[in-house]
Amino acid sequence: MEKYRKIFEPLQIKRMTLKNRVVMPPMGTNFANLDGTFNRDHLSYYEQRAKGGVGLITLENVCVDYPMGTNGTTQLRIDNEQYVPGLWTFNELMHSYGACTSVQINHAGASAYGLRLEGKQAVSSSDIPSKKGNPAPRSLTTEEIYHIVKKYGEAANRGQRAGFDCVEIHAGHSYLISQFLSPLYNKRTDEFGGTPENRARFAKLVVEEVRKQVGPFFPISLRFSADECLEGGNSLDDTLELLEYFVEEVDILNVSAALNDSIQFQIDQINLADGWRSYMAKKVKEKFGKVTVTSGNIRSPKIANEILENGDADLLAMGRGLIAEPNWVNKVQDGKEYLLRKCISCNIGCADHRIAKSRPIRCTVNPDVINEEAYKQDKVNNPINMIVIGGGTAGLEAATTAAEVGVNVTLYEEKNYLGGLACEIARLPDKRRIQDFVDYLEARANELDNLVIHTNKRFELEDLEDKSIDIIVNATGATPLLPPIKGLHEQLAKPNRRVFSIFDLLHNMSDFQETKGKDVVVIGGGAVGLDVVEYYAERGANSVSIVELQSEIGKDLDLITKISMFDMMEKHHVKQFTSSALVEVCDNHFVIESNQEKMTLPFDLGFVCLGMKAEAPLVEMLTEYSLQNDVVVKNIGDSKLARRIIEGTREGRDILKDIEKIDLKKSARKKVTS
Template identity: 70%
Template sequence: MEKYTALFEPLTIKRMTLKNRVIMPPMGTNFANVDGSFNEEHMAYYEQRAKGGTALITLENVCFDYPMGTNGTTQLRMDNDQYIPGLWKFNEKMHAYGAKTSVQINHAGASAYGLRLEGKQAVSASDVPSKKGNPIPRPLEVAEIYEIIDKYAQGALRAQRAGFDCVEIHAGHSYLISQFLSPLYNKRTDEFGGSKENRSRFAKLVVQAVRKAVGPFFPISVRFSADELLEGGNTLEDTLDVLHEFAEEADILNVSAALNDSLQYQIDKMNLEDGWRSYMAKAVKERFPEKIVITSGNIRSPKRAAEILEDGDADLLAMGRGLIAEPNWVNKVQNGQEHLLRKCISCNIGCADHRIAKSRPIRCTVNPDLYYEDDYKQTMLSQPMKMVVIGGGTAGLEAAASAAEIGVEVELYEQKSYLGGLGHEIARFPDKKRIDDFITYQINRCEELSNLSIHLNQPFHINELSEKKPDIIVNATGATPLLPPIKGLSEQLAKTSRHVFSIFDILNHMEDFQEFEGKEIVVIGGGAVGLDVVEYYAERGAKKVSIVEMQGELGKDLDLITKLSMMEIVNDYGVNVYTSTRLLEVKEDRFIVEKSDGKLEELSFDLGFVCLGMRAHAPLLPELEGYAKKTNTVLLNIGDSKVARRIMEGTREARDVIEEVKLLDKHLSESKKTTALQSIY
């Protein structure tokens, strides 16, 4: 597009020419086979991003020293030549769409995946774990360091032989090279420790060995943590100094940030602004003007992306989770379809949490199919079909749009004046505003479909079914706050003038909750919703904030990144935490709680919030079931109205509705054929 010309300017690096300025950085997926090879779905995942217009696809970090350097539950390997055919096929597929390719070679060091080490102790610069609570590694002997340097070179040469256009060396994020660079990990007293020059020696030797292996014309990228964002770690200024020690042979400097114990700034938490990390890239660019510089960090908006390039902060933009959510980001922006961008909301649930915390294959809250994207649209219905969707939350919208896109005549009913349900309501918290990006996309997508009608301010009545005669009914009426029969709770919530509130009180009337200074806040419930309230008040200067949780920890079911960021807020703002504590009674201006030792305590407040989770809300379901049974109509109950969960599960269930649609279409088609044959005979 003309207004974003900076995004679409080509860039030549050595003998590699990129068609635009958007690249896909390496992101672990847990898609690989256990033996470290590709499978069909893994390949298809990358193919979608290449097809979508991305200029450079960087394959997730690949193990070149097995098992000591491995990272993740399942990881691609290239530690011997038997993996070259699979990598070659990967490159053929990417190149077919005009994308260039790179691969990240990485040694995990102390971050090595424990189950793969076959009883061996992980290695590092020193005996410091790469993360609090992780196993203690052993320091590498000098001879072992040089052996690993040689393996980096072998890995880079193997990448070149496999058809990659570039190679990236990972020197950040608490992996082995980072463990040498950072004073937090490196406690050595030999030539590989102590001064910045010595701590940089391993990185320098690796880069030099890789350059010797691949020759002068093959681009080399180095990714590093520009600011470790931990006390005692490398600052941005420190990193600029150490880069002078090892960046000479590199062509591309990929500017990232943080270590394992500051992970919420490496895998950016939701409330960090678009391109927040670009100031780091700008500093690197100013110090190394001859190098190509990459920046990243929650870049979602084409306008902000173009600004970063126009301002000279960076030469290339790395969109990681953004391309998981929207593989067609480049093509949509270039074709004037910005309103149809399915922007990543930085929730970190299906990507980071699935892979790092739960050892699952990655998924996405807003993108229900990472492998085959829009392939379902290729098979349109053969028979006319009607669908009624009750509820306009994220699950209802996804179901309605997906069905309409394959030819179903859809009517959606929402009793409120707005769409998006609980997702839109949670997005009213300033730190959760990105959630609305998904809902905006869903609404824009629905508006493109002439066979989809949306009725706002219109509760659905069961007697309308006899008139509509739908073939499929989708119930997606969402959830409601869980309010147990605690003494005094219902009485306090029923008062007109009160100090006790549920989560919907604040979400639906944010204008009434704008006073912070001098306020004492107590939140009952240490799950996602309760912590959102704590975040809202603590960050805005409330005098005292307390949170009560019946379980032994806060945020037990939160994703890894959100939990880290919430615990940072709890610690930084001095939030009073009561775990293993239960609410006994609610009074006008205080909660009576019982602590783990059986002692009672009164917690007084100016504002008290009861946030004990959500429960499914499906008031029409019994009547719908009766109608469906009587008329042989397909009835699907999805999203929170089935079980109160997160947006991701509802989105997946909503997309699965089309499988039911296709089954019904097949049945209707076969019935029609049978009727036609009966009429003939």
């Protein structure tokens, strides 16, 4: 605690006293019931973060005006009295762990979820969609604007009566207030459009109405996009001017960034530095002297503490970081920083699940965001022995999970390091955060006396001799997909070559440091190919081209990564060839075919990145062994099907179901013999 003293300093804001400086910001979950109420999973999810030591928990944005103001597939509501009891129950639970609470009240405006509008057109400041490709909204009338202002005030009053310690007004991220503040959306010519003062008028009315409804002693927070990160949008200086018109009654300034079309700077892409937005918060704090919140990939306690010590902000908002690690505060406070399960900013289970796929949120590195470590309470009742083959992230998750419930586990990894493909991808500078997950899994494994790990040891069937094994987990990973394309295998076999696979790059990064002036061609527009494109484009290659068989590059990427990759390709003028097939590989050029026409793409360096395929050479042998010896065999992760880390992590945790069956079976046998 003394090491990071500033993080744990209390802070009083009017009549609310926070026990530390860590804030859980509002993040949509898609957990709510369709009627806008809580359910057990929803409450449990928040409970884990309160139990983990967070000082202030801000409930995800809650609808103030149904259905026109809805956001997300499912969303909590606060637009009438029926929702007060459920919100009161939420606050009782959070307060029981010493956490203060805030509720973010919001009207989505043009960002309203289409299927929930019951056939009505969305509303906004003007008729500009809040996102490229979205339907156009209609402009609100003056009468409607004042009606919505009242809705915000009523919602704030309900939140106060429901037991919240604070209310937060959402004025950023392309929601309704943001749609009035931003010149990209607001094209009005009346008193609510044009000049900064006029564009700020709606926000000013909302803040004043909220203050009227909650009284002088109740904290009001305002979340806003300090820099909209789009040409023609509000810059940081523009926002500082806008805030002058409505900041007086606000107590907490929650400094965020970006709009829908720059979402990679709102839900931060993987390669943005820890606390990268803190300079924005510092400017806001210096100008207005109010309590200020910063956010942006904050994972490291050291950097978190430095932000506070430097006076850049007063509070630290850790969103996805607390999805990944609900116990961030407690672990840092207890000196267990090495056991932090840091968010790797992959944006797959959280942002992509919720925004792009209308699923409930999940997490790549945390396979149970709802119940966290509840499984550890259910120890096995009988001796159970498990072998894990492969020390990648799926194998390590299975091994540590099993050992934590009392299973005796032995893991074999033929390489001299753990982490598998995740460790290798993390060698790319822009993907270095992935190594944090590998480090966490290794630290977790080192805590377990009943988990033995052999590296530099290839598993052989003889390793099962004289052992009573109950379950074998195969997690041998994946290998690059290299089809029998003319010239490909011949070129890859040459000692002095210009054609490479992804593993050539990852296993020998020191040989690929020379990037400037190179002409690079990458075959394959999936995640792996785009990683190579990013590596060379960001590091001064003369030209970079990417070739994809399908009609779309990055088709299966998560929303944030896809947007950031396209932004990167546009910035560096990457040539894109879609609906194009590789037909021949030569020593200094590829031959591709598109619309029955062939084309030659010359290169200094050519990479063939056509994806990965499962590598499970032992499964057939293990299956036969299991039938003869009554042993359970599970094939998980990429050795089952080449996918992403999130699927392997989930399958690693799911090993608990097989362990439970084995344990029950052994207990039943005991009863019979006794």
